[in-house]
Amino acid sequence: MSNNPLxxxxxxxxxxxxxxxxxPKVLQPLAGRPLLAHVLDSAQQLAPAxxxxxxxxxxxxxxxxxxxxxxxxxxxxxxxxTGHAVQQVLPALAADHTALILYGDVPLIRAATLxxxxxxxxxxxxxxxxxxxADPAGYGRVVRDAAGQVRRIVEHKDATAExxxxxxxxxxxxxxxxxxxxxxxxxxxxxxxxxxxxxxDIIAMAVQDGVPVTxxxxxxxxxxxxxxxxxxxxxxxxxxxxRQSAELLTAGVTLVDPARLDVRGKLHCGQDVVIDVNxxxxxxxxxxxxxxxxxxxxxxxxxxxxxxxxLSHCVIDDARIGPACQVGPFARLRxxxxxxxxxxxxxxxxxxxxxxxxxxxxxxxAYLGDAAVGQNVNIGCGTITCxxxxxNKHRTVIEDDVFIGSDTxxxxxxxVRKGATVGAGTTLTKDxxxxxxxxxxxxxxxxxxxxxxxxxTRQD
Numbered sequence: 001m002s003n004n005p006l007x008x009x010x011x012x013x014x015x016x017x018x019x020x021x022x023x024p025k026v027l028q029p030l031a032g033r034p035l036l037a038h039v040l041d042s043a044q045q046l047a048p049a050x051x052x053x054x055x056x057x058x059x060x061x062x063x064x065x066x067x068x069x070x071x072x073x074x075x076x077x078x079x080x081x082t083g084h085a086v087q088q089v090l091p092a093l094a095a096d097h098t099a100l101i102l103y104g105d106v107p108l109i110r111a112a113t114l115x116x117x118x119x120x121x122x123x124x125x126x127x128x129x130x131x132x133x134a135d136p137a138g139y140g141r142v143v144r145d146a147a148g149q150v151r152r153i154v155e156h157k158d159a160t161a162e163x164x165x166x167x168x169x170x171x172x173x174x175x176x177x178x179x180x181x182x183x184x185x186x187x188x189x190x191x192x193x194x195x196x197x198x199x200x201d202i203i204a205m206a207v208q209d210g211v212p213v214t215x216x217x218x219x220x221x222x223x224x225x226x227x228x229x230x231x232x233x234x235x236x237x238x239x240x241x242x243r244q245s246a247e248l249l250t251a252g253v254t255l256v257d258p259a260r261l262d263v264r265g266k267l268h269c270g271q272d273v274v275i276d277v278n279x280x281x282x283x284x285x286x287x288x289x290x291x292x293x294x295x296x297x298x299x300x301x302x303x304x305x306x307x308x309x310x311l312s313h314c315v316i317d318d319a320r321i322g323p324a325c326q327v328g329p330f331a332r333l334r335x336x337x338x339x340x341x342x343x344x345x346x347x348x349x350x351x352x353x354x355x356x357x358x359x360x361x362x363x364x365x366a367y368l369g370d371a372a373v374g375q376n377v378n379i380g381c382g383t384i385t386c387x388x389x390x391x392n393k394h395r396t397v398i399e400d401d402v403f404i405g406s407d408t409x410x411x412x413x414x415x416v417r418k419g420a421t422v423g424a425g426t427t428l429t430k431d432x433x434x435x436x437x438x439x440x441x442x443x444x445x446x447x448x449x450x451x452x453x454x455x456x457t458r459q460d
Contacts, residue, residue, distance in 0.1 A: 005049035006118060007097040007178060011085045012036050012104030013056030013076040018229040024058030026104035027065050028233055031240050032264025032282050035227055036062070038107035040069055045111035046118065049097065052089045053104070081196030082172065083188045090182055098122055099178040101199065105227045108239060109173065113223055120214045121175035126206040128153075129173040131218045139169035140200055142215055150213040153200035157193045168217070170200060171224040180211060248275075256295075270306065294328060302333075305341075319351075322358070340375070357400065369393075370412065374400035380424065382407040399434070 016025025026036040036053070043051055053069075055062040056076040063073040074088050086101060093099060098121045100114065113129070120127035128150060130142050140155045141163050153170045154163050184202040192198060206213050218224050222239045225232070244267075245258035253273045255261055260277040267281045270289035279293050283301035287293070291304050294312035303320045304310065310321075311328030318335035321327060327345045336353030339345065343356050346363035354371040362368065362379035370387040372395065373379070383404050385396040394412035398404070402416050405424030416422060420432040423439025432438040 015057035035107045036104040082199035083197035095179040097178040100175040117175040125212040126176040141166040142168040150215040152204040371396040380406035386411045
């Protein structure tokens, strides 16, 4: 057994014509992230010394879309087969490493499934991941000898009728000593129906060289599910949802209907979390203990602390919600919103870039933008902060223990001092002093004898 460093090569140069898209196939979204990003996640879990990604179709779109990834980008200018793609990496592939070959359009593969391949390659073998397919049409077949040893891979278009009857397919994922890979790739030929350089031809070369070839059968066919068209992409979405739901259920999360959950990023849950149907989690979301999420919510890049309840149809984006709060239904918390403990945000209330103090409440029909709200503040129905003058944003400050009456406009920049009361219907353009009632209302007038206009009778 060797302790060679691991180098991972991800083939991501395919065009994906069946997607009918201007976007390269590996950038098609799965659970809100590119297919290639999922493969990179699994690759990084193996702690490799290097990751090489071969891209082609779409030019710089692929490296630009994943610019934050710590990988070596290698361009395959001409697509002449999988063997040719790996050849492009050879100048950067250290001969004393173990090489693992992955595919950018096989996004559901797990690191735990890849680990045995790497282990076998560390021991000097060529390890091949295979699968039993109910319908193997289109896939390369794994040809074994009478003793069950892998002898070669034959592509579907080159296979005989007898070979096409084989149900064990090649997934394309393999691992071997990099030094061996250098030699085999230099000997590849393109004398096949496609005129391409097949990576799978190295299997027969390994057998000829006396290198043991280990075929490891994947236990979950979903993991080797390749994506070539929209139908397969939709199927992968469904498979990934089931996987994510199963993981959450195992972790103790209550899902009212596991089939109606979308996690498009990373979801971290504390104990006794309950999630109702049709909620979408995007980016990175953290839910504390005893958090309850109502139906039909969209929650992105948020932290929701212990004992908080989010009622149905809320949209929460880049916000932090403290403990024991209640939000919704039909509330929107936009980026920069921070709720302190025991805050209440009701139906049709929108907050943007606002700090909302402990015990404060805005129960219905309000907009608070670019504001700092203190503790134990009551925001009446129909209240808005007028924070934008057409060119610049201005801040509203509402100190502790303030009562804001209904239908109030706070024209920023303005401050409502501690303990103040602002009467209903006020347009506040100057600071309100502490502990006093401030209001602005036009004098109520009744016009005697006024008659409501009547519609004229239509004459045909």
